[in-house]
Amino acid sequence: MIEIECHINIRKNGAIYLNHQKTSLLNEINHRGSLSSAAKQLKISYQHAWNMIDEMNSIAPQPLVIKQRGGINGGGAQLSVYGKGVIKEFNYIEAHVIALVQKLNVEITL
Template sequence: MTDLRLTLRIDANGKPLLGHGKIRLLEQIEEMGSISAAARAMGMSYRRAWLLVESMNSVFRQPLVAARPGGGGGAGLSDDGRKVLKLYREIEKISRDAATGPLSDLCGMCEVP
């Protein structure tokens, strides 16, 4: 049996805006409290994580990730960051629910090794 999965990527003006990797990074930043710890947990370099955060922060009206106040270092999601995360997960669920039947039909037609 072929295992088909629906993944969601949102593009804006032909360029990737949000997808599974960026969303996972946002979740890890929120959980770990820093970009560095989130990068380590995901097995990516700090530089790569920072570039992804910068790319997200630059296209939304308000930054999604911000330094934690108090001078102790770390980072977390802004209110907009938490809202974007919630909206992405809602869109993902709606898409997955809507695609269940057609994906099952498609799966029945596949013979992928």
């Protein structure tokens, strides 16, 4: 069976600003309140997660994630209001792309 598959990358100035992996990380941070816990859940290194957040925050007009390094009281991470809006918008785009791909897969006759 032939099937269309689509992966969304949203770029800004040539750099990948958002994709499924990055928004999954944002969702996990929102759910867990911790970059470390989010990274473990997604089976990626803490450093890789930190780098993804830094990259998104540097590309975005406002920070998506507010980070606090560990210490006596431990660290934490939370989404900014802007970050929550970005996730909502990405999910909207992704849902429409998925619906289109599903429709095309029904219609394809290659």
